[in-house]
Amino acid sequence: MSREYQTGYYAYQSGDFSEARQQWEIAALNDDPYAQYALGLLNYRGDMGRPDYPEAVKWFQKAARANHSGAIYYIGLLYYNGHGVNYDQFRTTEYFKRALQADPGNGDAAFLTGTQYFHGRGVRQNFVEAAHYFELGAKADNHAAQFMYGALLERGWGQEENQAEAYYWLRRATLGPITLPPGLNLETPMDPMAAVSALEARLRPEEITRIDKRLQTEGFIPN
Structure with a gap:
């Protein structure tokens, strides 16, 4: 991580996007993948006025050559929406999976890979694969993945039905915001609180108590 990248980062945090871009371009031209990724985000988000997707693609691809998981993930999003590249x-799916290979803790990449398998986008629909990737995302604390993994466990789609484990993951999903990238079409409403309430009516009180203790022991809810 170069000095210019750090200078650009502080400029960005202070709202000086022009100075941030200038510093990051210096670092990026010297093959700093963090600066290349930052320039990709700057153009993807339109911080300088409006999104410039072809420019975002250029910088993300440079960072991706250094196996930067975030850059690889965003290339996948660009293909998903057909921004700066052909819709594909x-x-x-391939880029989301590559992002996860570069960083197994990339919960966003795991979640979106799961959605591709769940809906059969770019791959054959496969609930077993969807559950696998949702589980990876859930364990990386992606709340959308926790919701989907819990929903699949509840229904027995892609793995054996397990109401108690479904309740655990749906409870985890209620503990933070579910944030989705722009343009993502899930076709599945996400309401973890409603799902938790529905499951509570079907679980025995001692099962709920056991799951509460598990969440407390793991530090997710207070004692």
């Missing part, structure tokens, strides 16, 4: 769901 197969490439979307």
Whole structure:
């Protein structure tokens, strides 16, 4: 991580996007993948006025050559929406999977790979694979993945039905915001509180108490 990248980061945090871009370009031209990724985000978000997707693609691709998981993930999003590249769901899935290979803790990449398998976008629909990737995202504390993994456990889709484990993951999903990237079409409403309430009516009180203790022991809810 170069000095210019850090200078650009502080400029960005203070709202001086022009100075941030200038510093990051210096670092990026010297093959700093963090600066290349930052420039990709700057253009993707339109911080300088409006999104410049072709420029975002250029910088994300440079950072991706250094196996930067975030850059690889955003290339997948660009293919998903057809921004700066041709719309291509197969490439979307491949880039999400590559991002996860680069960083197994990338919960966003795991969640979106799961959605691709769940809906059969760019791959053959496969609930077993969807559950696998949702579980990876859930364990990385992605709340959307926790919701989907809990929902699949509740229904027995892609793995054996387990109401208690479904309740655990749905409870985890209620503990933080569910944030989704722009343009993502899930076709599945996410309301973890409603799902938790519905499951509570079907679980025995001692099961709920046991799961509460598990959440407390793991530090997710107070004692």
